[in-house]
Amino acid sequence: MSGSMYDLSVATYSQEGRIYQVEYATKAVENSETVIGVKCKDGVILAGEKQKFSRLLEDNTNKRIYNIDTQTGMAICGKLPDGRNILQRAKAESSQYQDMYAIPASANVLSDRVAQYVHAYTMYSGARPFGSATFIASYNTFDGYELFMIEPSGNKYAYHACTHGKGRAVCKSEFERRSFKDLTCQEALVYIAKMLILAHEEFKEKKYEYEMTWITDNNGRKHQSVPQDLINNAVQQAEQLIEQDQMGE
Amino acid sequence: MIFNSEFSGQQQHTTQPIVTGGSVIALAYKGGVVVGADTLCSYGSMADFKNVEKIAQVSKNTIYVSSGEFSDFQQVVRELAKIDRSALQYDDGVHPSPRDYGNYLARLSYKRRCKINPLYLQNVIAGFHNGERYLGLVDIYGTYLESNFVTTGFASYFCKAIISNYWNENCTLDQAKQVIRECFKVLFCRDCRAHDVIQLAYVDEQGTHIEQPERVETKWDFSGFKNRANEKLHTQ
Numbered sequence: 471m472s473g474s475m476y477d478l479s480v481a482t483y484s485q486e487g488r489i490y491q492v493e494y495a496t497k498a499v500e501n502s503e504t505v506i507g508v509k510c511k512d513g514v515i516l517a518g519e520k521q522k523f524s525r526l527l528e529d530n531t532n533k534r535i536y537n538i539d540t541q542t543g544m545a546i547c548g549k550l551p552d553g554r555n556i557l558q559r560a561k562a563e564s565s566q567y568q569d570m571y572a573i574p575a576s577a578n579v580l581s582d583r584v585a586q587y588v589h590a591y592t593m594y595s596g597a598r599p600f601g602s603a604t605f606i607a608s609y610n611t612f613d614g615y616e617l618f619m620i621e622p623s624g625n626k627y628a629y630h631a632c633t634h635g636k637g638r639a640v641c642k643s644e645f646e647r648r649s650f651k652d653l654t655c656q657e658a659l660v661y662i663a664k665m666l667i668l669a670h671e672e673f674k675e676k677k678y679e680y681e682m683t684w685i686t687d688n689n690g691r692k693h694q695s696v697p698q699d700l701i702n703n704a705v706q707q708a709e710q711l712i713e714q715d716q717m718g719e
Numbered sequence: 720m721i722f723n724s725e726f727s728g729q730q731q732h733t734t735q736p737i738v739t740g741g742s743v744i745a746l747a748y749k750g751g752v753v754v755g756a757d758t759l760c761s762y763g764s765m766a767d768f769k770n771v772e773k774i775a776q777v778s779k780n781t782i783y784v785s786s787g788e789f790s791d792f793q794q795v796v797r798e799l800a801k802i803d804r805s806a807l808q809y810d811d812g813v814h815p816s817p818r819d820y821g822n823y824l825a826r827l828s829y830k831r832r833c834k835i836n837p838l839y840l841q842n843v844i845a846g847f848h849n850g851e852r853y854l855g856l857v858d859i860y861g862t863y864l865e866s867n868f869v870t871t872g873f874a875s876y877f878c879k880a881i882i883s884n885y886w887n888e889n890c891t892l893d894q895a896k897q898v899i900r901e902c903f904k905v906l907f908c909r910d911c912r913a914h915d916v917i918q919l920a921y922v923d924e925q926g927t928h929i930e931q932p933e934r935v936e937t938k939w940d941f942s943g944f945k946n947r948a949n950e951k952l953h954t955q
Contacts (some may be wrong), residue, residue: 488902537810565804569797
């Protein structure tokens, strides 16, 4: 996939009609830690793995999933600093929308604004595209639970389940195998933990933290962190499930 | 009060309030703070909007009311909501205290005063934080005062004596509420732009409680009114 002369600037098309810089930005996301978003029977869950790349790191630092509003959350996959720039914009858009229209922005509107912002950085040679994909999960009374993913190209799609990062192939196959639409969020936690653990199979010696947030019927439909004890339980059970699978083989 | 906007050049600024809210009275009691405001918005001397619930909850443990231009009040509520939203977005466990809101409003009011384009309001911020009661008054100039009792508008003239005589800072919630009701009774009789339906709200350790509007007891069945003794005198 050598770009030769057509990959020097994001403002240049290749002869086949590709924009290499945007594809390289997507590659940056694909090489980073996995993030999952999934809609369950009674809510939406956002989850990400965080590798503790150094023993000197404090726990629970380097947050990946943030609040945009009481009922909207955003997860960052890819380069965290780039993602935080997008997040800042999303927060500002959401706040300004609420100021103007007195209701929170629906996920559709918010992700549209974010997608336009991300897309703008793919059109000018003076700036580089964002090296991160962002997931927006939200709930409102008109549209119910919604999940969107915005890619570095500015593409945004609504999903039942989406994933990006190193372990996306593993996660995608797990999504196809299991119907999350029939699981409650509580039940789904185990399988999400399982996906995240499988996603980093090769680098098993490293320590990982798992960041999970959800918006469910049971927690007042607010975007909140999943309680740490539930995450720990889910991880434990997931590890057992993986062992069972391996012994079965 | 009319503000001279000569020095501001081309731009015209609002110089007089159009739709106004009435007095606000807030008292601290043992365990919290209680605020009372009437439910009237006057259009000049016309009692135009009679069911206005003015007590705004800006955060879990802070409430805000003001007297003066009602559209400015609504705008301030929007501005204060931005603070709360911003805290939610940072999500770092730090929540603005009532004093933060009071200070912010004082800065906002002072800035507008300096531009000769004031927020035409006398504001009361009331709350309960970390075991401490909070009552703040911010006036149209941006003056910021914290106190155990706070009054705005006509209540500052008529009600301070009543408050001095019947209230102390360690009274019970019901005693404080009764004092506020007494004050609004007097205001209804003497302030032309007052209304007899008021709303009370209190903030304590458990949080904010905004009550339903209630009508203040007033007495109009004086024999002079009923028998129209005066009228008879003049027509004889």
